Amino acid sequence: MIAVIDLFSVLLLIAGAVFFLAGTLGLLRFPDVYTRLHALTKADNVGLGLIIAGLALQAESWAVAGKLVLIWLLVLLAGASVSYLVANGALKRGIRPWKS
Amino acid sequence: MRTKYLKTGMMSILVCVIVFSLIWWILTDGNIHSWWIGVPAVVLAVWVSIRLGLPVQMNGYAILKFIPFFFMRSLLGGIDVARRAYHPMLPIAPAFIEYPLRIPPGLPRVLMANIASLLPGTLSAGINQDILTVHVLDCRNDIYPELAEVEQHVARIFVMGLQASEGGQ
Structure with missing residues (x-):
């Protein structure tokens, strides 16, 4: 039973890492501030969600698992708000979006 | 009443x-x-x-219905952007679009803008009067129905109707 839970944890953590790598890759490969924000907010949010899920399976109590979920929700809120502020700041400064 | x-x-x-x-x-x-x-x-x-102005009316059932929608869409959003980041050709066609908001100002609009940033291919960049400026990663997709669906969810959570607008749907 414990081995099955451990296996799930490992799978979730690896999947989370794949999304974090995608976020970083997007940050490096995407051409302008707006597209980079897409990569950061969305890929990292899913990556963190998967890692939190993997860690919550290993939590000793419900309170610890709840704390992890709370962290994820706060990061979600902060990520969405900050990406809005950065995009809005760039827009107000007249930074043109990259066009293919 | x-x-x-x-x-x-x-x-x-x-x-x-x-x-x-x-x-x-x-x-x-x-x-x-x-x-x-x-x-x-x-x-x-x-x-x-x-x-600080807690909304007096919130629909618990609407919140429960919103949670699976949000999870699925934000997961798809992550998968979509990850696929593009890994893809050798970097398949993106970014553009700004303007979405006429029907939801009233304040907390509902803030929530709507934040949720839109986590959905596949959309990023909120500004609210000017009743226009939400959204940066889309791939303008070949029609994202208006998606934004309208989010707006509908938020409106149900705060128990309010949406005013009809010409370019909304």
């Missing part, structure tokens, strides 16, 4: 108390002795959120 209003007000205070108590319980790892400080803290937090 007035009693109904009062009832929903009491409901949202009750929900507030439950949510803040849960957060306190989580933060203190369920330590029973910490409630000496926890109970006043929860009361204070509820009072502050009422003072």
